Structures are given as C-alpha cells and as structure tokens.
Amino acid sequence: MKKLILLLMILSLFMGLKTDVFAKSYTDKFVVSEDIDNLYYAKTKNGSTSYRQARFMRRSSDKKIIYCIEPFVNLAENTNYTGYDANYEKLLSMSKAKWKRISLLAYYGYGYKNHTADKWYSITQIMIWKTIDTKADFYWTDTFKGKKVTKFEKEMQELDNLVNNHDVQPSFINKTYDMSITSSLTLVDENNVLKDYEVVKNDDIDVVISDNKLLINSHENKEDIDIKLLKKDTTYNSVPIVYISDTYQNVLTVGSYDTITSNLNVIVDSGEIKIIKLDQDNNSTVPRGEGSLIGAIYEVFDEGGNLVGEIEISEDNTGSLSNLKYGKYKIKEKSSGKGYEVDDETYDVTIDSDNKVVEIVLNNKVIEKKVKLHKFFESENDKKIVEKNITFQIIDSRGEIYQEVTTDEYGTVEFDLPYGSYTLHQVNTTDGYAKVDDFKITIDEKSPNLIEYYLNDLKVPDTYQHSTNDIAFDLIMTSIALLGCILMYVKKCH
Amino acid sequence: MLKNVIRVAIVVLAALILLQLLNIFIIRYRDEQQRLIEEKSIIYEVKEIDDTPNLKKEVSKSPIINYELVLELPKINLKKGILSIDDPDNNIDKNVTILKGSVHPDEEGNIYIAAHSGTGKQSYFNDLVKMQESDLAYLYYQNNKYVYEVYDIVEIAKNDGISILTDRRSNLFLITCSQKHKDKYLILMLSRKS
Numbered sequence: 001m002k003k004l005i006l007l008l009m010i011l012s013l014f015m016g017l018k019t020d021v022f023a024k025s026y027t028d029k030f031v032v033s034e035d036i037d038n039l040y041y042a043k044t045k046n047g048s049t050s051y052r053q054a055r056f057m058r059r060s061s062d063k064k065i066i067y068c069i070e071p072f073v074n075l076a077e078n079t080n081y082t083g084y085d086a087n088y089e090k091l092l093s094m095s096k097a098k099w100k101r102i103s104l105l106a107y108y109g110y111g112y113k114n115h116t117a118d119k120w121y122s123i124t125q126i127m128i129w130k131t132i133d134t135k136a137d138f139y140w141t142d143t144f145k146g147k148k149v150t151k152f153e154k155e156m157q158e159l160d161n162l163v164n165n166h167d168v169q170p171s172f173i174n175k176t177y178d179m180s181i182t183s184s185l186t187l188v189d190e191n192n193v194l195k196d197y198e199v200v201k202n203d204d205i206d207v208v209i210s211d212n213k214l215l216i217n218s219h220e221n222k223e224d225i226d227i228k229l230l231k232k233d234t235t236y237n238s239v240p241i242v243y244i245s246d247t248y249q250n251v252l253t254v255g256s257y258d259t260i261t262s263n264l265n266v267i268v269d270s271g272e273i274k275i276i277k278l279d280q281d282n283n284s285t286v287p288r289g290e291g292s293l294i295g296a297i298y299e300v301f302d303e304g305g306n307l308v309g310e311i312e313i314s315e316d317n318t319g320s321l322s323n324l325k326y327g328k329y330k331i332k333e334k335s336s337g338k339g340y341e342v343d344d345e346t347y348d349v350t351i352d353s354d355n356k357v358v359e360i361v362l363n364n365k366v367i368e369k370k371v372k373l374h375k376f377f378e379s380e381n382d383k384k385i386v387e388k389n390i391t392f393q394i395i396d397s398r399g400e401i402y403q404e405v406t407t408d409e410y411g412t413v414e415f416d417l418p419y420g421s422y423t424l425h426q427v428n429t430t431d432g433y434a435k436v437d438d439f440k441i442t443i444d445e446k447s448p449n450l451i452e453y454y455l456n457d458l459k460v461p462d463t464y465q466h467s468t469n470d471i472a473f474d475l476i477m478t479s480i481a482l483l484g485c486i487l488m489y490v491k492k493c494h
Numbered sequence: 495m496l497k498n499v500i501r502v503a504i505v506v507l508a509a510l511i512l513l514q515l516l517n518i519f520i521i522r523y524r525d526e527q528q529r530l531i532e533e534k535s536i537i538y539e540v541k542e543i544d545d546t547p548n549l550k551k552e553v554s555k556s557p558i559i560n561y562e563l564v565l566e567l568p569k570i571n572l573k574k575g576i577l578s579i580d581d582p583d584n585n586i587d588k589n590v591t592i593l594k595g596s597v598h599p600d601e602e603g604n605i606y607i608a609a610h611s612g613t614g615k616q617s618y619f620n621d622l623v624k625m626q627e628s629d630l631a632y633l634y635y636q637n638n639k640y641v642y643e644v645y646d647i648v649e650i651a652k653n654d655g656i657s658i659l660t661d662r663r664s665n666l667f668l669i670t671c672s673q674k675h676k677d678k679y680l681i682l683m684l685s686r687k688s
Contacts, residue, residue, distance in 0.1 A: 377595075377655065378593070378594060378595020378596075378604075378606070384595065384603070426657075429657075430655075432654055432655045433653075433654070433655030433656070433657060434650075434651065434653040434654075434655060434656055434657055435657060436657035436658075436659050437650065437659070439659055451661070452661060452663075453659060453660070453661055454659070454660050454661070454662070454663060455657055455658070455659050456595075456604055456657065456658045456659075456660065456665075457655050457656065457657045457658075458593060458594075458595050458606060458655065458656065458658070459593075459594070459654060459655050460593065460606075460608060460652075460655075460656055460669055460679060461586045461591075461608065462586075462652070462671070475510065475514050476511055476514045476515065479507045479510045479511045479514070480511060482503075482507055483504060483507040483508065483511070486500055486503055486504055486507070487504070489500070490500055
C-alpha cells in the first residue's frame with residue numbers, strides 16, 4: 001500500500017513537471033532603453049527608499065517594450081532569458097488574480113488605443129509594481145531622489161477602470177429570452193461594454209451589435225438558440241510571455257488576454273389561435289335542426305390588416321392556426337357551417353410569450369324562421385269559424401317528432417323552426433272534417449322570415465254526374481230491342 | 495189472345511220509343527233556350543253589349559237570370575254565370591255553384607266554386623283537368639273584372655268535410671271530381687293577379 005501511494009506521488013510530480021515542460025519556451029535578450037523625460041520613481045518599503053529614472057525596457061529582437069515584474073530589481077542586459085507563455089502563476093509564484101491584473105495592466109496600459117504618450121509606460125509600470133508588492137509604496141518624485149509628487153491620478157484611475165471592467169459582460173447575458181418567429185428583439189447593454197464584443201454567427205438567427213444594443217431577428221422556425229458573444233483581443237497576435245531569471249529581474253511582454261465568452265439563450269416560438277365552435281342557442285357543440293357547425297371558415301388578419309391564414313372548423317368543433325408570430329390579430333368569419341348565419345363580428349386576440357395558445361369560443365345562430373298556421377272551417381251559415389285545439393306533430397327528416405303544437409283560441413299557432421326539412425302531421429280534427437294531408441316545410445337561407453299556412457276546411461257536394469240523356473238513350477235502345485224480338489216472333493209464327 | 499197481346503206490346507213499345515225521342519227533342523230545345531238566356535244574362539252581367547240597337551232591344555226583351563258573378567275559363571272555353579250563395583238554384587246539379595263560406599271578389603278571403611265533371615249535362619267542369627299552372631281565370635263582379643292565375647293543382651280525398659292547405663290568405667278554388675281517381679276531388683288553386 002505504501003509503495004502504491006509513493007508511486008502515485010511520483011507520477012503526479014512527473015505530470016506537474018510535464019505541464020511545465022509543455023509550455024512553449026522562448027529565448028530572448030533585453031536592454032534598458034531610452035529615458036522618459038522628467039519622470040522618476042521611488043519605492044519605500046520597511047523604512048528604506050530606492051529611486052529610479054523612468055525609462056523604457058525593450059526586447060532586443062524586436063524592440064517590443066517589456067515590463068519589470070520584480071520591482072527595482074536590475075535587468076540583465078544582453079543576457080539570454082527563457083520565456084514561457086503559460087502557467088504564469090506557477091512561474092511567478094503568485095495568485096491567478098494577481099497575474100491577471102498584471103497582464104491586464106500591461107494590455108490596457110502603454111500602447112492601448114490612445115495610451116501612446118511615454119508617460120503611459122511609466123504609469124503602467126508603476127501600477128504593475130503596486131500590484132506585485134502591495135506592502136511597498138511606489139510613487140513619483142519631482143526629481144531623481146526628489147520629493148514625492150502626486151501625478152497621473154486621472155490616468156491611473158482610467159487604467160484601473162479598464163482593468164476592473166475587463167471582465168464586465170453585457171448586462172443581458174446568462175438569461176433566456178422568449179421571442180416570436182419572424183420578429184425582432186433588442187437588448188440594451190446597461191453595462192455599456194457590448195462594443196468590445198463580437199457575435200458568433202448562427203445560421204438559425206440574425207444577431208447584430210449596434211452601439212450598446214444587441215439586435216436579434218428571428219427566422220420562421222421555432223428554435224432554442226444559444227447566442228455567443230466573444231470579447232477577443234485583436235491587437236496582439238500572441239499571448240504574454242514571462243521571462244524568468246534566477247539572478248536578475250523577471251520581465252513580461254504584453255500579449256492577448258483570454259477570450260471572454262458570453263452566452264444568452266433565445267427561445268424562438270410561435271403562437272396559435274384555436275377556435276371552439278358552439279351553437280349560440282344551446283351553447284353546445286350539438287347543432288340545432290339539420291344545421292352543421294363544421295366547415296365554418298374564419299379569416300385571420302394581422303395588425304396591418306394582412307390576411308395571415310384561415311381557420312376551418314373540423315369534426316371536433318375546433319379549428320386552429322399555428323405558427324403565428326406574437327402580436328395582435330383580428331378574426332372574422334368568412335363562411336358559416338350549413339344552416340347557420342354568418343357571424344358579422346370581428347374578434348381581437350393577442351398572442352404573446354405568456355399566451356402562446358389563444359383559445360376563443362365563438363358561436364353561430366342557426367337559421368331559424370317563424371311558422372304560423374291558421375286553422376278554420378267554413379260553416380254552413382257562412383261564418384268562418386276558427387278551429388282551436390288542433391294539434392300538429394312536427395317531424396324532422398330523421399322521422400323523429402321534433403315538436404307538437406296546438407292551435408289557440410284564434411285557430412292559430414306560431415312556432416320557430418331551425419334549418420331543416422320537416423313534415424307536419426295533423427293529429428286531430430273537428431268532427432265532420434277530414435285532416436289535412438301531411439305537408440312539408442323547408443327552412444333554409446331562402447325561406448322568408450315568416451311562413452304562413454292557411455288550412456281551410458269546408459263541405460263540398462259530390463261533383464260527379466251521370467248524364468240523364470243516357471237514361472233516355474238506354475230506354476230507347478231497350479225498347480227497340482224488345483220490339484225487334486216481338487216482330488221476329490210474329491214472323492216466325494206466321 | 496196472344497196476337498192481341500203482341501199487338502198491344504208493339505204499340506206500347508212504339509209509343510215508348512216515340513215518347514223518348516220526343517223527350518230528347520224537348521229537352522234539347524229547352525236546354526238550348528236556357529243556354530240562350532244564360533248567354534244573354536252573362537253578356538248583360540259582363541257588360542259586353544255592343545251598340546247594335548237590335549241587340550240591345552233583344553237583350554231588354556228576353557228574360558234575364560240575375561247572376562251574382564260570371565266565371566270565365568278561357569283555356570277550356572267556359573263562361574258560366576254563378577247565382578248568389580242563397581239562391582235556391584245555386585245547386586251543383588243545376589249550375590256552377592258557389593259554396594258557402596265564399597267571399598266576394600272584392601273581399602279578402604276565399605272563393606269556392608264547384609261544378610260537376612262526368613258525362614252529365616251539368617258537368618261544366620269536365621274539362622277542368624285540362625287547365626295547368628299559370629292558366630288564367632276571370633271573375634266578373636259588379637262591373638269589375640278580376641283576374642286569377644292557377645298556382646297549384648291538388649287532389650284531395652273525398653269526404654264530407656275536406657281541408658285545403660294554402661300559403662295564401664285569399665284564393666279562388668275551383669273544385670270538381672277527379673277523373674283519374676273517383677274517390678278524390680280535383681282542386682285548382684288560384685290567386686288574384688289584378
């Protein structure tokens with residue numbers, strides 16, 4: 001067991017060394033270069049003060065500036081240094097945070113945008129020292145070994161801000177946004193850092209940065225999209241390199257910072273309008289009479305009045321239109337189901353992220369007409385007499401009794417019939433009068449609003465007559481026949 | 495004896511034949527006279543008298559039947575006078591009859607006119623079956639001519655009291671026996687055009 005533990009320790013050490021070995025190494029020389037006029041440093045620590053003339057230090061090979069990362073330690077000029085471009089914290093025995101600040105001070109200091117005046121080099125350098133050795137006091141003096149002066153407060157604050165804000169990401173990241181298909185969404189960066197970012201192209205969505213706004217335009221498909229924004233350095237084509245010396249000061253060359261990735265999630269969704277169709281009178285899906293709610297068609301218009309689609313009511317009394325972008329819509333019936341009146345109303349609905357499926361219950365009035373029957377009979381004394389209490393069965397096309405109605409004291413009965421075909425059958429009658437034959441009533445779009453029938457009962461004499469002339473003719477013929485027989489008999493006898 | 499019986503029988507039969515023949519001639523003569531009176535009465539009723547002085551004199555001399563109104567059916571060449579409802583001769587065995595319950599043409603309501611069809615002499619509506627929808631009928635009443643048009647033709651089972659279904663408040667009904675179905679009435683329904 002002990003052997004196993006020892007072996008593992010040796011292996012981990014080896015891996016650690018291997019990590020150091022895998023960092024790319026560079027070899028270079030450095031020189032102390034030109035003075036920066038009228039700028040002098042001082043360092044006071046533990047009661048002891050050291051002084052320096054501010055001057056540039058450069059890499060010999062390309063004259064690129066370098067920064068001292070061991071305050072007030074001498075640089076070994078024209079001596080080979082070995083540099084590394086990784087594991088900086090380990091190399092310099094400092095925390096990651098400290099290293100990050102140092103590298104960012106170097107990045108945002110001299111050479112960044114308008115930080116081109118020589119003073120920026122010394123400002124950057126002094127701030128790097130302050131970061132490295134927090135127990136020492138680094139400051140400018142008026143002359144070499146002179147008095148402490150306050151200088152470049154504003155510049156240092158600016159550089160400090162740049163470094164502190166380096167990791168600030170746009171205010172809208174790490175959130176999920178809900179937007180409609182074929183629509184636009186604008187996100188405002190309240191941190192005002194968006195200009196430092198670029199969008200990673202995504203074929204499913206169009207994203208553009210405009211000042212501190214992120215403009216998003218969705219496509220026609222529903223998607224769940226991750227949008228990536230990158231903050232990448234475009235100034236340097238390499239990372240910082242730290243050059244180490246056992247005897248002399250370590251230095252660093254400025255390089256790119258690690259890319260910062262910001263994410264946000266956008267759910268592109270669409271809405272749906274669903275219509276549930278009911279009969280207006282019975283408030284159910286069961287149509288009245290022979291009407292049908294199925295087949296009704298509604299037109300859907302967007303806010304601009306453009307027709308975006310139609311909804312047809314199907315067998316389950318519903319119909320829907322999906323894949324609609326968020327917004328306001330108007331719904332109007334184009335044609336109704338068989339036997340129903342068209343609804344002239346226009347209905348407003350709104351689809352948004354909280355209401356993606358909008359259900360609306362709409363109903364129709366069945367075509368219905370009034371029927372009035374007048375029942376009377378012509379009496380012998382010439383007076384028209386109303387027939388009350390005469391009952392009629394109203395039979396629908398399925399042969400079922402839809403309703404029974406009875407004439408009132410005025411011999412009339414009035415009732416409403418919904419769309420369909422019906423047979424009226426008289427159930428009872430006044431003594432001496434026959435019932436009227438069954439008759440049909442059809443209620444449809446063309447029927448008048450009031451259909452009236454008059455049932456006239458009367459007495460009629462028999463209207464068939466046999467001719468009296470025939471009787472005389474028959475008698476004549478019979479007589480002739482008889483006479484003929486007699487004459488023949490007489491002739492026979494003689 | 496037998497010879498006498500035969501002689502008598504021959505005489506009787508001969509007499510019978512002669513009498514029937516005479517009867518027929520008398521009836522025909524009477525009918526013709528009646529027809530002439532009726533025709534003149536109709537002319538008088540419908541005021542078709544022209545200015546011929548002789549005809550005027552002729553009309554004023556002849557007896558006149560006081561018809562209540564005159565029915566004309568051009569399609570079947572019928573023009574008959576109709577007596578008032580209460581006239582004893584307003585009888586289907588004698589004339590074209592107006593039935594009880596009828597109103598006058600200038601009133602709202604129904605007019606029921608019936609006549610025989612068949613082989614008899616009074617079968618005035620025998621040719622009614624030839625009429626069709628859209629055919630016209632005229633009623634002359636109190637110096638006015640009322641025009642009616644056929645809108646429906648039905649057959650209803652014969653009964654003491656029948657029930658006629660219409661969708662109009664005022665109608666002219668022409669009723670007679672159906673020639674196809676002896677147990678049914680043939681009814682023409684007409685509505686007023688003017």
